[in-house]
Amino acid sequence: MPVKLGPAGVPLSCKGRTIVEGMDDIISLGLETMEVQTVRMVAPQHFEQYWQAGVLANKTDFEMNIHGPYYSELLGGKVERGRSLAKIEATLQAARTINARHITLHAGHYGDFGRGQAANQQVANVYSGIVDRIHEIWHDDEDEFPVFPWIKNGTPSKIGVETSGRQELWGSLEEVLEVVNHVEGTIPVLNIAHIHARGHGQMRTSEDYGELFDMVRESIGTKQFYCHFSGVEHRTGNALHYTQIKKSDLNFEPLAEFIVEDGGWLDITLISDSPLLEHDAMYMMQNIEKSRHKQLERKAREDRRRALSLQTGKSEAELRTKETQIAAARAATAPEAPAPAAPAPEEEAPKAEAAKEEKPAAKAKKGAKKDTKKEEKAEDDVFDFDEEDDDLF
Numbered sequence: 001m002p003v004k005l006g007p008a009g010v011p012l013s014c015k016g017r018t019i020v021e022g023m024d025d026i027i028s029l030g031l032e033t034m035e036v037q038t039v040r041m042v043a044p045q046h047f048e049q050y051w052q053a054g055v056l057a058n059k060t061d062f063e064m065n066i067h068g069p070y071y072s073e074l075l076g077g078k079v080e081r082g083r084s085l086a087k088i089e090a091t092l093q094a095a096r097t098i099n100a101r102h103i104t105l106h107a108g109h110y111g112d113f114g115r116g117q118a119a120n121q122q123v124a125n126v127y128s129g130i131v132d133r134i135h136e137i138w139h140d141d142e143d144e145f146p147v148f149p150w151i152k153n154g155t156p157s158k159i160g161v162e163t164s165g166r167q168e169l170w171g172s173l174e175e176v177l178e179v180v181n182h183v184e185g186t187i188p189v190l191n192i193a194h195i196h197a198r199g200h201g202q203m204r205t206s207e208d209y210g211e212l213f214d215m216v217r218e219s220i221g222t223k224q225f226y227c228h229f230s231g232v233e234h235r236t237g238n239a240l241h242y243t244q245i246k247k248s249d250l251n252f253e254p255l256a257e258f259i260v261e262d263g264g265w266l267d268i269t270l271i272s273d274s275p276l277l278e279h280d281a282m283y284m285m286q287n288i289e290k291s292r293h294k295q296l297e298r299k300a301r302e303d304r305r306r307a308l309s310l311q312t313g314k315s316e317a318e319l320r321t322k323e324t325q326i327a328a329a330r331a332a333t334a335p336e337a338p339a340p341a342a343p344a345p346e347e348e349a350p351k352a353e354a355a356k357e358e359k360p361a362a363k364a365k366k367g368a369k370k371d372t373k374k375e376e377k378a379e380d381d382v383f384d385f386d387e388e389d390d391d392l393f
Contacts, residue, residue: 004063004269005285006033007277019053031281033063035271038091050097057099058150066100074126075111092134095157099150102226104160104189107170124179131159131185159186160226165194165239177219190227196250197234206258223267230273244276252287260291
């Protein structure tokens with residue numbers, strides 16, 4: 001059950017803002033992957049750090065991934081589609097440079113196609129061309145790629161088709177699976193927040209995740225999954241914006257439970273899209289560890305119950321009922337924390353009188369101290385720096 005976790009971009013806590021520095025911080029946190037963000041454009045001056053990141057990823061077996069432009073119009077007219085493909089071309093070149101395993105892409109608005117088979121066919125044709133292009137880039141016979149050792153023996157990046165979170169955007173789960181099923185070299189990118197929002201908050205239990213992953217496995221026959229996870233604010237079947245996981249109705253605990261209990265067959269990469277990036281990636285890792293500990297504790301109890309059943313001759317159901325009764329009895333007899341005792345009325349009056357008597361004496365002492373200070377100040381007026389007014393430190 002390999003599970004790799006990492007943030008979508010350079011960690012917030014990283015002092016430097018380059019990809020390599022971000023990778024160093026991610027590795028030090030115990031995470032194993034990241035997704036480089038080229039959501040708007042790929043700047044030429046970034047290719048030097050892209051190459052450095054590729055070398056580091058190749059040496060450390062760190063999984064690199066990349067996200068293409070958000071604002072694609074693959075279902076638009078010839079001009080819009082050409083503009084989107086030009087941006088995607090830059091992403092494909094960057095993917096080769098950083099040795100990316102997955103390239104995540106969007107299709108964009110339905111445009112004039114609307115929902116249906118025609119739109120799916122058009123998206124499939126475009127993605128087929130993108131797959132052909134990444135293979136051309138990866139296996140360019142004119143270059144030896146001496147600075148890209150992973151090109152020679154590696155395999156081209158997989159083209160990821162991401163689920164969308166809005167009704168007007170192409171990319172429902174069914175649409176994505178249909179295209180991936182027809183275009184070799186593509187994979188579905190399961191954005192859980194988008195699926196949750198588009199399904200009006202449907203991802204709530206571990207059974208929901210079981211149905212999701214089983215549906216994908218039955219449709220395209222894969223055990224490898226690339227997923228995005230984040231909290232999300234949504235309304236009427238549309239994602240409004242990402243939020244941190246703890247502030248969303250999309251909880252991670254059910255997914256962690258499914259991964260540990262029923263996901264032994266999964267090979268999954270989880271990217272944190274949360275505004276907290278690496279912090280929520282660590283939160284996901286901790287939840288998976290908690291689910292593993294709960295599973296081990298439950299198995300230990302079952303083994304102990306089974307052994308007692310053999311020794312005593314009682315059934316496991318009887319022992320389980322007895323354990324529940326003992327736990328309930330302990331909870332009922334547990335001593336409550338004592339409340340702080342209020343002072344007795346008889347004791348309060350003498351204390352108040354004593355405080356009143358102490359006040360005049362304290363005032364007299366303060367007055368005597370002030371008089372002494374005045375005398376000392378008068379005697380040594382030449383070197384008076386008025387230190388009492390210096391409150392800077």
